[in-house]
Amino acid sequence: MIGMQPLGSAATGHPETTHAAIDALKAGGNAMDAALAAALTAAVCEPLLMGFGGGGVFTVRDGRSGTVEVLDCFSVFPGHGHGLEARNFTQLAVNYGPTTQFFHAGAGSVAVPSIAAGFEAFHQRWCTLPRERLAEHAITCARKGWTATKATEVVSTMLAPILRLGSCSAAVFAPDGMPLAEGATVRSEKVASALEDFAREGAAPFTCGHHARSLVETFGPPHGSLGLHDLEHYEVRFLEPLEVAYRGARLYLPPPPCAGGALVAFGLLLLDRLDEQSNDPHWRSRCLAAVMSATERVRHEGFDRDLFEPGTIERLLAPTTIDRYADELRTALRQQLAELPPKGAPLGPVPGNTTHISTVDKDGNAVAFTSSNGETCGLLWPSTGFPVNNFLGEDDIHPLGFHQGPVGSPLRTMMTPALLVGPGGGVIALGTGGSNRIRTAMLQVVSYLMDGAMSLEQAILQPRIHVEEQTIQVEVLDQGPDYLQAICGANRKLARFEGRHLYFGGVHSAGLKADGRIEAVGDPRRVGVGKTAVS
Template sequence: MSTNNFAIATGHPIATEAAETMLRASGNAIDAGVAAGLALGVVHPELVSVAGVAPIILRDGKTGRITSYDGVGVWPKAANVEWFHKNFGDSVPEGILRTVVPAAPAAWIRALSEFGTMRFGDVAAPAIKAARDGFPVFELLSEFVKSRHREYQRFESTAEIFLPNGKPPVVGETFVQTDLANSLQIMVDAERNAKGDRKAGLAAARAAFYEGEIAQRITAFHAENGGLLTMEDMASYEVREETTFPVKFRDSEIYCCGAWCQGISMAETLTMLEKAGKERILTPDGDIDRHFLLEVLKRVFADREAFVTDPDYMKVDPASLLDASFVAQRLATISETRSDPMPAPGDMEHINAPYRNNAGETPEYARGSADTSHVSVIDGDGNMFSATPSDPSSDTQVIPGTGLSVSSRGSQSRAIPGHLNALAPGKRPRLTPNPILGLKDGKPWLAMGTPGGDIQIQAMAQVLIHMMDRGKGLKEAILEPRVSSYAYPGSFAPHIAYPNKVLYEQDLPDAAIAELQARGHDMEAWPQQTWKAGGICVAMSDENGNLNAFADPRRAGTATVNA
């Protein structure tokens, strides 16, 4: 086996091709994953920003070490929650005021420097080509921009890119981003002109973004337009290497990210399902007991709201959410016959986090959480890479001359003084993206992730159950119809909760729908195979090293395998 053997699944064909190009040029899974991640920021500009977030979890094939990088920026030093609350109420407003330090470039370069083999110029080449030459507009890009036409037309610099001639891009047209290509080229040129080895060149590329011309343009625009980001915020940013949480799930060990994202909630979900056992999660006829699953998920999200934030600000140890007695307590509150409209958090000291009811805004389940994409790569040397880059362009302003929609992830913070997830200088918003890795008997098995905001945990859990408890193959498990709860305060502003609300893909069997309704769930149909139910990307390796990959057809993803 070697890096010439690989499995790749990403959110767009150009990103998949970028990853494959690196592997065929003798790069490894980390080189490939970074190339795909950068490409996703170009070809999915409605969902992913080159200057957005990029949480990463990876495995080094040489040592077996698994680690993660948070890939999320912090609030600027000038951020003041009392000022936000006085001027905007409970939620962080759209526009540049929700900008946090862009983290993705630092995350990609950190992973490349420590575990990759290639230079930034190598891995950025496909992204630069796609930005400079353009790529064909695809359905999801066109649909997303069209559905958010009002948001895109607010800012001239954003409209110039996403509403050419005042209209959303049409499927098949060529979408060009010259300024974005130039921004990436500035980083490549800095690397090329640097003296020293590969790592010195990568450091120079990073400095070009965080200390040079790009940072100067971003911060000058903020200074001129009432933003908060400064050169000091940019230059002082460091991506953090974070501890992962390995949890047993059936015959595998799933590695989840930490409490700086909802990775700890993914770990809590799997821990509850493992404790309950296969016999509890399946019905007598072998289908998923979706009532039980939904009740587990609602409790996980109640605990997320009460306990989970940037770990530097948490009131409890994140690992306490995985404690056996705590998990047993949570399972004991689930009724087999009735839905709990919106469960209380588990019994440990916590802040009672307020939430908003529907105040007339378009429901989150109606709009769908489209932002985010994913890349999963496994190579034949046992390197594994899973990353979920994100940040949309519709809720913020493109920095003129750069093509960059700088991270608007501040939308996941609260403008409520004293709230667990209140914004604060240097504090990280709690991310929704949470890529995972899985091992079996200590060997590579699975790299997985999905877009979808609060749907991510729910979609991944269902795919894992279909595979591990129902014996479904990878493709079949991903194609199964999904259900999703909205009975919790949403992660994104305005953080609305919908007690008892369940969305389901309309190919869910009638009997399953009727059973959930009988137990009190407020059921509402999505279209069959909708993008709103996620876009799972999986790369896999079995016990014999045979590779497989599949990308969810609900979105624009593709997969490829070279065995």
């Protein structure tokens, strides 16, 4: 629009979440203010995906200095003083289309909720607007009502066996015994009041005050392992990101406890070693599939087991490791196999009950924030009305078995909130939900941006693939049979998903171009909404 100046942009998983971010930018806030306003609103309008009962990870860029930091506010093992035990630990089946996955829920599945502490630390370090201002839209949505989207309905349907575990949870998310439907209006005075408490007092009510006591009464012994000591002594961590040079750009990724960051870095370094074959129209897709197989292999050759051991990331990303795998991939690709035989049993596909927020502003500040409640434990936080995580009940983040601890140690996650900084100074914030599809979705979008010279929208809309064991899962849009044959190679089965599917994540992205233009794209797979704020 003539005379209008861009202020920034945001892409999220719900219209109200994006609205909150844009409102903060128009109020004079920066990308960090926008991200926190959006996150507070997502806790209301995307309650099955994130909230005060869960955990998350921020990757943040300061536009003035160019410095990138990671704020780890993901959950840790509870059990200080009374032990970590499998109390009230209920196995339930979740139907995910062609796949049924088993999860554990109940009070015994709850890890230490860490979002309140993370939000307070984030606000203190980076935000310019007061918490009261940033929480306004979230409080309004909770009190006056928010509208369930198609994504809300899909997740409510998928998680119905868990959501019906507790009567309070069932009343909100399975009214009259049916999953929450698209178009339904949801209100909660408890949620509104809890957000007002955070706006006034910060994290204290949730870590050592009345909300903390309410949480422990429900999820502490004899019901679960959570105690006041766990909440009071939880500490967020400011971490240095992993940094990967790729095609002239720099990608900043979260380090452990985020396993996804190192795996995306590994995949990109492998892609960088594979020479373009101009006579093969499907070379790039075949390379992506081969790299995904190699990444599965490296996970089961010790990466998953040794994630927190000193030197694991350095060994994974060392030139000798990358060169060895690249040589094997070149041979496999030349033989039309496009795959390394995986060793061990890869994890099965799991629902990705995670959401992502991306924000940028005109000054080059950028935030990528990914957060989750797991599948929820099926019970609500009594004094707040927020769903609570079941991180102790997700087998994909417990390769050594459930309730192994040690108490207070970080849980692993595949979350990969990332920032891509171009050679001209432009920056893109991006990330996705999707569990073990997070790393493959991110790998593809970055590759399409840098290798295919696509626009942000084109890169996000491209059909995605994901390799799982000997099966390649493919979004089928308008690709021909020659494409499907090329990426399957000799050893893979094909699993078709007709059209874009939420299974493959939702890469919500916001960008500031080197020339000052601003953009945002919400991934339609997860009903994403991207908008730009102008003055």
